[in-house]
Structures are given as structure tokens and as C-alpha cells.
Amino acid sequence: MNQKDIEAFVKKYYRLLAIFCIVVSIATAVMAQTPSGPPMGPGPYRPSALVELVKLDPTIRLDIRYATADNFFGKAVYSEPRAFLQRPAADALLSVHRRLKAQGYGLVVYDAYRPWSVTKLFWDITPPEKRVFVADPAVGSVHNRGCAVDVGLFDLRTGREVEMTGAYDEMTERSFVTYTGGTVEQRARRDLLRKAMEQDGYFFVYPEEWWHYNFKDSREYAIQDIPFSAIGSPSEPKK
Ligand SMILES: [Zn+2]
Numbered sequence: 001m002n003q004k005d006i007e008a009f010v011k012k013y014y015r016l017l018a019i020f021c022i023v024v025s026i027a028t029a030v031m032a033q034t035p036s037g038p039p040m041g042p043g044p045y046r047p048s049a050l051v052e053l054v055k056l057d058p059t060i061r062l063d064i065r066y067a068t069a070d071n072f073f074g075k076a077v078y079s080e081p082r083a084f085l086q087r088p089a090a091d092a093l094l095s096v097h098r099r100l101k102a103q104g105y106g107l108v109v110y111d112a113y114r115p116w117s118v119t120k121l122f123w124d125i126t127p128p129e130k131r132v133f134v135a136d137p138a139v140g141s142v143h144n145r146g147c148a149v150d151v152g153l154f155d156l157r158t159g160r161e162v163e164m165t166g167a168y169d170e171m172t173e174r175s176f177v178t179y180t181g182g183t184v185e186q187r188a189r190r191d192l193l194r195k196a197m198e199q200d201g202y203f204f205v206y207p208e209e210w211w212h213y214n215f216k217d218s219r220e221y222a223i224q225d226i227p228f229s230a231i232g233s234p235s236e237p238k239k
Contacts, residue, residue, distance in 0.1 A: 037116075037225070038116040038137075039140050040222070041140075045221055046086075046220045046221055048221060049087040050085065051087050052083065052084050053093070059106065060093075060094065060107055060108075060109060061106055061107065061109065062082075062108070062109050063108050063109070063161065064078060064111065066114075068081070071169060072171065073121075073122065073125065078118070079227075079228070079229075080228050082228045083112040084228065085146050086145070088215070088217065089147050089202070092202035095200065096197055096200070099199075105153045105155060106153070107152075107153065108151065108154045109150070110150040110151065110169075110211060111149070112143070112149045113228075114143035115225045116137065116140060116144045116224065119135050119137050119141045119144055123135070123137050133169075133208065140223040142215070142218045145219075145223055146224065147218035148218065149212075149215075150212050150213075151213065152168060152193070152211055163186055163189070164189060164211075165179050165182035166182070168211050175210055177207050178207065179210075190210045194210070198213075203216070
């Protein structure tokens with residue numbers, strides 16, 4: 001190599017290095033803005049055993065708001081009004097439902113397992129000051145693990161859902177379990193629901209939402225993004 005060749009080589013090398021640096025910085029910027037999918041977490045996890053609540057007990061009531069336009073999003077985000085939980089959580093929930101019968105109530109389920117992509121959608125459309133009411137998709141929701149359930153009560157005598165201190169998914173302080181406003185009856189029913197749900201130590205309320213309960217072993221299940229149509233159950237094998 002003579003002097004000229006060396007200079008040409010160095011020039012070429014620097015040009016390649018510059019192109020490489022530009023490509024890396026563009027890729028990094030794109031990746032920072034593009035959602036990378038559900039967080040995996042440390043694991044190991046129990047195998048998923050999502051079961052459909054009405055298959056285990058058809059007397060539990062469903063009012064799946066995200067399968068209708070009657071929700072804070074204003075549009076249906078589920079194609080089917082169905083509710084699934086991991087088997088131990090489903091069993092614990094149904095035992096609460098059966099016990100409430102003696103008090104004249106049944107459980108109405110607003111939401112249970114929720115695919116991660118729906119959590120991401122909710123986060124993206126919610127203004128930052130209201131994000132205490134939605135889960136950060138970078139962490140995932142307990143709903144994504146099939147271990148959270150949104151519930152209310154219905155009156156066995158009238159068949160009607162009972163009023164609580166605030167509406168389901170309402171993004172105000174009326175949703176807090178410590179909210180002291182509303183009527184005596186509304187607070188009493190909210191507290192009755194909480195007592196029934198927490199009695200066995202399987203579920204714990206989310207203090208900012210009277211309807212949201214987490215199952216105690218939620219961390220043992222992975223975050224999932226499978227649609228309802230892809231979920232099988234022991235009594236109904238996946239087709
Ligand atoms: Zn919830």
C-alpha cells in the first residue's frame with residue numbers, strides 16, 4: 001500500500017463508520033417509539049389455565065362493558081362479551097358469588113382477563129392526569145395475567161345491578177374505596193362487596209377503584225395477549 005492507498009482506505013473506513021453510526025441511532029430512536037409488546041417479567045410462571053366463568057357457574061352475571069360502546073373508551077374493544085380468569089381465581093370468585101346469595105345478592109362481572117394490547121390502547125388514549133385509573137402497558141395489568149376481576153353486585157330479587165358510590169370505570173374520586181360521599185346505601189353495598197371479596201384472603205381491592213380486585217397469586221402468571229377466541233378450557237378443548 002502506498003500513501004494514496006492508505007488515505008483512500010482511511011477515508012472509506014470513516015465513511016462506513018459514519019453510516020453505521022447513523023443507522024444505529026435511527027434504529028434506537030425507532031425502537032424507543034415503537035411498543036415492544038407485552039413485558040415478559042422474570043418468571044418462571046405457572047402454566048396459564050384460563051377458564052370461562054359462566055362455564056363453571058351460569059348464575060354469575062356478565063355485563064362486559066368493553067364488548068359494548070358503554071365504556072370510557074366509547075367503542076367496543078372486545079369482539080365477544082366473555083369473561084375468563086385463571087382457574088384458582090375463578091374458583092375463589094365463584095365461592096364469593098355463592099356466599100352472597102344468602103344476603104340476596106349475586107356478582108356481576110364487568111371485566112376479567114384482558115389481552116395486553118387492549119391495556120396498551122387504554123393507556124394511549126388516557127390523559128396523563130387520569131392514568132391512575134389505567135395500567136401502564138410497560139408493566140402490564142393484573143387483568144393481562146387473568147388474575148384481576150372488575151365486579152359489582154346485582155339484587156337477586158329485582159335482577160338489577162345495584163348502585164355504588166360511583167359508576168363502573170368512572171375516573172373520579174367517587175371510585176375510591178375510601179370515598180365518604182354518596183348515600184349510606186351506596187357506601188354500604190360497596191363495603192359489602194369488599195368484605196365478601198376479601199373475606200377468604202384470595203382477593204384484594206385496588207383502593208382507587210371499588211370494582212377492581214386482584215387475585216393474591218397474580219405474579220405467578222405471565223402477562224398474555226391472546227384473544228378470547230384462542231382460549232380453551234378443560235371442558236372445551238381448544239379447536
Ligand atoms: Zn380492573
